[in-house]
Amino acid sequence: MIASTLDAFLNSYANSQQAIRTDVAVAVRAIAAAALKVRAIISNVGPGTTHMILPRGEEDPRGVPGAHAAAILLDAMRDPPVGFYLDALADAEVALDPGGTLAIAVHPLDGMSNIDINAALGTIFSILPTVHGRREGVFLQSGRRQLAAGFIVYGPQLGLVLTLGNGTHVFVFSASMGVFVQAWESCAIPPDANEYAVNASNYRHWSSAVRLYIDDCLSGVEGPRNRDFDMRWGASLVAHIYRILMRGGVYLEPADNRKGLAQGRLGLIHQANPIAMLVEQAGGRATDATDDILDKIPDAIDQRTPLICGSAGEVDRIARYHRDPSLIAERAPLFGNRGLFRH
Structure with missing residues (x-):
């Protein structure tokens, strides 16, 4: 059209x-x-x-x-x-x-x-x-x-x-x-990404799966990803998604262990659902780390959700980190034991 x-x-x-x-x-x-x-x-x-x-x-x-x-x-x-x-x-x-x-x-x-x-x-x-x-x-x-x-x-x-x-x-x-x-006329998000957007100040509150994914990205060419990544962060969800639609990448707003954030921060109805539809229609994926956002049925108008979306290959990889990071073939045992933020 x-x-x-x-x-x-x-x-x-x-x-x-x-x-x-x-x-x-x-x-x-x-x-x-x-x-x-x-x-x-x-x-x-x-x-x-x-x-x-x-x-x-x-x-x-x-x-x-x-x-x-x-x-x-x-x-x-x-x-x-x-x-x-x-x-x-x-x-x-x-x-x-x-x-x-x-x-x-x-x-x-x-x-x-x-x-x-x-x-x-x-x-x-x-x-x-x-x-x-x-x-x-x-x-x-x-x-x-x-x-x-x-x-x-x-x-x-x-x-x-x-x-x-x-x-x-x-x-x-x-x-x-x-x-x-x-x-x-129609955006097409590249399936792979060299850029991610996440608020790294919340690192200590994330699950081990999210921390492990970020550690591997930060390891750059010397790590299991074998390439360098750029990191972006700002206070505007739409600005991040606009950038991803233009040039690819992945956005992470994961759940964390702080009070009230176990189910995520973003509104499912007002934020995650419309963003997920836009991303999917551009060839990307949008999940809560495991399940597709668009398949979730809200049980309240203020329901919150984690949101991980963008380049399909990268979103799928993050889901694998949650299921079992040992299944990711190129990961070396070294990186499973100690990340860049851990001592």
Whole structure:
């Protein structure tokens, strides 16, 4: 499916006998329009993130930019056929259109701390079908049932990464044209990687399988991987996934032994599911270290999960470290006994 603009792309997608596709297209257009307003909010943030700077210089007591982004996105969902809307920080879903065919979950502003350092942050969204005659648990569906998923990245460019179930596509906002223009028809994540993203400061809290994998990567050409790896880390999930879509790599947000993090840190519905769909549609894999993210059925709207995703070969390898690292043929006994972080 080739299109020069987001609107043309969505028109082509909706040109079928499935009415639900038209509904999805309307919702995606609304999210894209809301992103322009969120970007304007972000650009007016002063030093620190606790207050907004208004046109006349007065401080806005309504709170952080995330609250503004959440309000903008909720308002944007009132016109499309959205039956239920769920914000990442909400205690319950919001009922909107009684006849709406869609249930949309949103993480309004991922990577909030990046505002202070002028780095990328984003909005993540997941679009599910409503379940006829059901309100309770409408978001407790497998990620495989997502009709669409994507994220906005607010960086040097305003980007929209989108999947409608047939590839992962990238659009960039053109200020001169006033529209999102398709930049990549379909991303393809390389199966192998020489780059990983992980918060290494949490090393002591990880399972032995995760520590062993990182040790082997850090061992470089002298270790069992026989090559050097680059490590990246930042506070924005969407920035990491955008980079992986562009050039490959693997992202690790593993479970750890700290209180409250045994089941991971990321929200399954608002973050992991949409990211997993985007990654899989680009030829990558997304797991919780053992099972595919999209096969998990949430039992609560705030359910957390580990997330390991990106280049399929590397994600599969990490799963093998969890099952039995001794099965990885090239590993030498030396590296199984002492890693670079261990004494």
